[in-house]
Amino acid sequence: MATAIGRVMKPHKRSAGSRPALCVLAAVLGAAGAAHAQSTTRIAPMLDTRLMWTDNVAADDRDKRSDWVLEVSPGVSMLRDSGRLKGRFNAQVRNYAYAKESERNTTYVSLFGRGEFEAVEKFLFLEADARISRGDTSALRGRAGGDALNNDKSNETRIWSIGPRLKFNLGSADGLMRYQSRHVSGGRNTFGDQQIDRWEARLSDPGAFRLLGWQADYERTDTDYQDRRYRALSEEIARATLFINLSPQFRLRAIAG
Numbered sequence: 001m002a003t004a005i006g007r008v009m010k011p012h013k014r015s016a017g018s019r020p021a022l023c024v025l026a027a028v029l030g031a032a033g034a035a036h037a038q039s040t041t042r043i044a045p046m047l048d049t050r051l052m053w054t055d056n057v058a059a060d061d062r063d064k065r066s067d068w069v070l071e072v073s074p075g076v077s078m079l080r081d082s083g084r085l086k087g088r089f090n091a092q093v094r095n096y097a098y099a100k101e102s103e104r105n106t107t108y109v110s111l112f113g114r115g116e117f118e119a120v121e122k123f124l125f126l127e128a129d130a131r132i133s134r135g136d137t138s139a140l141r142g143r144a145g146g147d148a149l150n151n152d153k154s155n156e157t158r159i160w161s162i163g164p165r166l167k168f169n170l171g172s173a174d175g176l177m178r179y180q181s182r183h184v185s186g187g188r189n190t191f192g193d194q195q196i197d198r199w200e201a202r203l204s205d206p207g208a209f210r211l212l213g214w215q216a217d218y219e220r221t222d223t224d225y226q227d228r229r230y231r232a233l234s235e236e237i238a239r240a241t242l243f244i245n246l247s248p249q250f251r252l253r254a255i256a257g
Contacts, residue, residue, distance in 0.1 A: 051069075069149060070099075074092065085115065089115070126163075128163075134150070134152065134155050163180035178201075180198045180200075182195075195224045198221045217241070220235070221234070239256065240257065
């Protein structure tokens with residue numbers, strides 16, 4: 001049985017900022033690859049190529065034209081899956097050339113990275129992630145999300161974040177505390193540049209009394225927009241969970257928040 005999770009939305013005033021975790025993540029993973037030349041660190045080149053034909057190059061019902069499009073996208077992939085530094089980093093330079101409509105030719109960087117560094121063993125971790133991509137997210141117009149030609153410059157979105165995570169024990173309970181600072185920019189179908197700060201805390205002991213266990217969670221998210229037409233918001237979620245352990249394979253949960 002469960003009740004709906006409570007949410008509180010309230011305005012607040014803060015100034016938007018940009019914290020480029022993209023550079024931090026790339027530098028840290030790059031340093032790891034150079035300093036730890038082990039089997040757990042893998043660096044590999046990539047090359048994606050394809051020749052496509054479309055019968056509607058402009059994605060417009062009133063102006064249907066066909067064209068051939070060549071994609072050549074070199075890149076690099078980095079992976080480290082053990083040790084105190086773990087993460088994945090993929091980057092490509094994506095090049096599209098149109099046979100007829102050369103004014104549509106475009107080149108951009110596509111990037112995805114995520115990693116964490118164990119600063120204090122089994123206690124303090126530094127997390128970072130970054131993404132650069134293009135794609136029209138509107139369901140009402142333009143190309144579908146999985147369309148390879150969904151690469152208009154006005155749809156480019158850049159996201160990066162960084163923050164610490166704490167893991168600890170309080171008696172038999174497991175604890176977690178996390179802070180994440182995230183910056184979002186670009187994309188014509190978004191709300192413009194955003195600064196998002198998120199706090200999370202959790203304390204859990206699912207088997208505290210064998211038959212019964214518990215968990216307490218708290219989250220707060222502050223979102224600030226560079227465009228002052230949009231009001232800055234705060235969202236808070238608090239919930240308590242009661243576990244009923246009927247067997248090792250079967251557990252009931254009662255949630256209130």
